[in-house]
């Protein structure tokens with residue numbers, strides 16, 4: 013049941029019709045001037061936009077078009093996970109150069125894969141011709157009590173989901189013209205937004221969260237600033253992949269794992285059983301100036317060093 017509104021004639025709308033045919037049941041309610049969404053009673057609406065530009069965010073030789081589509085959608089959905097929101101819909105805006113037209117079916121299949129995996133409806137978007145490929149995804153979600161960055165309080169414990177360093181390890185190999193391990197490549201090409209995990213964390217008492225897009229230490233600094241608290245992190249226990257050092261893994265971007273603060277201990281064994289990834293206690297929230305104090309083998313490591321688009 014796709015209930016699209018019929019579109020008039022024209023090449024652009026032929027392309028929209030082709031995309032809708034490809035997405036099938038994943039897309040619904042497309043074709044009016046704006047998408048209509050029902051938000052569950054008692055929930056607030058959350059919205060987040062993410063874009064990926066060819067040459068800035070991805071290269072054609074490292075990822076398939078389908079993987080590129082997945083990654084952009086997963087990155088956008090990860091921001092809903094960071095807020096412990098349920099995805100409602102995504103809006104897909106594609107700026108397409110002629111050289112990419114033949115890859116668009118695979119690319120939109122990747123977007124569809126992410127929509128299917130997360131139960132997110134594709135509700136609309138925009139198409140335009142352009143000099144470089146740009147994929148802009150707006151995700152809409154709902155939550156009764158969203159997790160925010162400003163909720164951490166002195167005395168809270170800090171936890172991270174999953175393993176770190178996969179994307180960093182994969183990129184290091186690709187840049188040297190080598191083939192990354194299967195695990196590292198999969199973490200790079202197919203990151204998984206931690207939506208179900210976030211709901212579990214919120215239900216079990218987490219009261220602040222952020223997703224790791226720029227690097228653990230860099231994103232921890234945002235949580236510290238928003239909560240006006242000092243985060244003390246011991247990197248010794250950080251689960252890493254493929255021999256990546258904890259120090260390097262803590263600066264690895266595009267991990268899409270979660271950093272959460274909880275006033276009490278969380279059941280990491282139950283979490284690992286349910287989601288098949290670890291939940292690791294990596295530190296605590298202290299009173300004091302907003303800052304991140306990270307240590308490895310008892311020595312302080314420099315904070316920062318995450319990804320910054322404008323540095």
Ligand SMILES: [Mg+2]
Nearest residue numbers: 091094223225
């Ligand atoms: Mg984020």
